[in-house]
Amino acid sequence: MIEMIRRFLRQKSRSTGTLIVVGLFAVASAFTLASTGGQTGAGGGAGFLVLLVLAAACVAKDASGGALQMILARPIRRTDYLFGRYFGIVAAFAAFLVACSLLGVVAKAAWNAGGPPLSPQAMLAGLGYGTLWAAQTAAVFLFFSSFLPGYGDAVAFLGLQVLLSVQTSASWYQRLAEAIRREVMPAVPWDKAFGGDLAALAAAGRGVLATVVFLAAASLIFARREFVYGQD
Amino acid sequence: MIAVENVTKTYGRFGRRARALDGVSLEVRRGETVGLIGPNGAGKTTLLSCLLGFLRPDSGSIRIDGRAVDDLEIRARTGYMPERLGFDRDLTGSDFLAFHWRLSGGDPARTDAEVRGAAARVGLEPAALSRRLRTYSRGMLQRIGVAQATLGDPDLLFLDEPASGTDPLGVVTVRDRILEAKARGATIVLNSHQLPEVEKVCDRVVFIDHGRLTRSETLTGESASRRRASIRVAAADGARAAQVLGREGLAADAGPDGLVRLADAGPAEVARAVKALALADVGVLEVRSSAELEELFREAPPS
Numbered sequence: 123m124i125e126m127i128r129r130f131l132r133q134k135s136r137s138t139g140t141l142i143v144v145g146l147f148a149v150a151s152a153f154t155l156a157s158t159g160g161q162t163g164a165g166g167g168a169g170f171l172v173l174l175v176l177a178a179a180c181v182a183k184d185a186s187g188g189a190l191q192m193i194l195a196r197p198i199r200r201t202d203y204l205f206g207r208y209f210g211i212v213a214a215f216a217a218f219l220v221a222c223s224l225l226g227v228v229a230k231a232a233w234n235a236g237g238p239p240l241s242p243q244a245m246l247a248g249l250g251y252g253t254l255w256a257a258q259t260a261a262v263f264l265f266f267s268s269f270l271p272g273y274g275d276a277v278a279f280l281g282l283q284v285l286l287s288v289q290t291s292a293s294w295y296q297r298l299a300e301a302i303r304r305e306v307m308p309a310v311p312w313d314k315a316f317g318g319d320l321a322a323l324a325a326a327g328r329g330v331l332a333t334v335v336f337l338a339a340a341s342l343i344f345a346r347r348e349f350v351y352g353q354d
Numbered sequence: 355m356i357a358v359e360n361v362t363k364t365y366g367r368f369g370r371r372a373r374a375l376d377g378v379s380l381e382v383r384r385g386e387t388v389g390l391i392g393p394n395g396a397g398k399t400t401l402l403s404c405l406l407g408f409l410r411p412d413s414g415s416i417r418i419d420g421r422a423v424d425d426l427e428i429r430a431r432t433g434y435m436p437e438r439l440g441f442d443r444d445l446t447g448s449d450f451l452a453f454h455w456r457l458s459g460g461d462p463a464r465t466d467a468e469v470r471g472a473a474a475r476v477g478l479e480p481a482a483l484s485r486r487l488r489t490y491s492r493g494m495l496q497r498i499g500v501a502q503a504t505l506g507d508p509d510l511l512f513l514d515e516p517a518s519g520t521d522p523l524g525v526v527t528v529r530d531r532i533l534e535a536k537a538r539g540a541t542i543v544l545n546s547h548q549l550p551e552v553e554k555v556c557d558r559v560v561f562i563d564h565g566r567l568t569r570s571e572t573l574t575g576e577s578a579s580r581r582r583a584s585i586r587v588a589a590a591d592g593a594r595a596a597q598v599l600g601r602e603g604l605a606a607d608a609g610p611d612g613l614v615r616l617a618d619a620g621p622a623e624v625a626r627a628v629k630a631l632a633l634a635d636v637g638v639l640e641v642r643s644s645a646e647l648e649e650l651f652r653e654a655p656p657s
Contacts, residue, residue, distance in 0.1 A: 125456055136444035188436040192502065195406055195434035196457040197426040349408040350365070
């Protein structure tokens, strides 16, 4: 699995397009960090888009190109490959957060953007919470990646977000969406959970459970999946 | 030994089902090189995908040395090259080979030596190894694909169009690597449309059409299928050569280019033909004996 994580990181670090997009978001997040005193805001819009760039079609591209077939012909389990992608996404996102923090320090020193002084504790906490958020979100993404072709994983993930945020007068729909948001994709306030807040801890528990379920479902589906790259 | 028993595979669902494999049974003995031959869409790649465990047969079974195809012990002895080479374009050639060396369970301490050796064996310059794969030509990708498949000298090789798109030297290089693997006793399944190359390396070919195995021809050894000889004489001597051979009781067909074809000709018939032509003062420019896969390919499957 380590080899798979290394491969994912190598792929992303050598993709010029990915580096440019992630770099731009890192700069934007760094200014947020410099002005807030340590919070990158990476769990918000910028973090979401970076995760999208890192994770979209992460399995499908390998499958359609033949790389996955070459890998699966080797003595590794399919779950090693799949979890290699998962931990690769999380590690890449953590690297993005580290880059945000370093750029934030530079931005604060160079422009002194105002706001509270940078707090190393807040920066470390932001890094940890952001990584936990990425681990939770990437599991949902990987679930879709385990069976959808092309950018179907990104489309399904975004579609799910849109469906869950639709406001409608149908009370059954609102209850269903609320139940999914609460039980399947809970927004965990990790700072409060680590602070001992009981409601946040319950949300964290549901988040961890949902992550485990998504990963287990992804590995079950992926283990049974067939890979066609021609019908000759 | 690879044992394929009555394998059926269907693509699609509901009303749009296409049967890619229809009751295929095949045995590949240890150390044997078998070529899969058939038109586009015949089911060759599907069969190869089933052999590698990428696809699951709807019915029937496939065992390799008595084990399931996705058994990790089998995978540790397997080399595979896919038909389509869309692999990690942002990796350098060296990174790509090193990754597969480590993945195959190779000793990390020997990675550099193995990577350099594998690249050299397929004629890739050391400088090419530091370039990204996206800068490689089609022929270079084919070469590094073969290098990847043969890393660590696997004793099971599955090759899907390994020489497709390579220059003549590349074709020879790929052939040499296959022959090298064959010489050390590897079991090889080769899917290729390049019939002359198939004939040069395979012990046996199986013909697949519409998902069915229609024919099996042994190319080497005493049980080899019929072979056809071609004797080239001067263009002006073609008709006379056919007459001379006809008098010798050898069915010959002369073309306008001086190529005289002898059907069902074993070594003894070829020797008789050459001797007869020499005695009749017909100059023999070239003698070739082959299984004429192209002819067999065109023929209707035997009942």
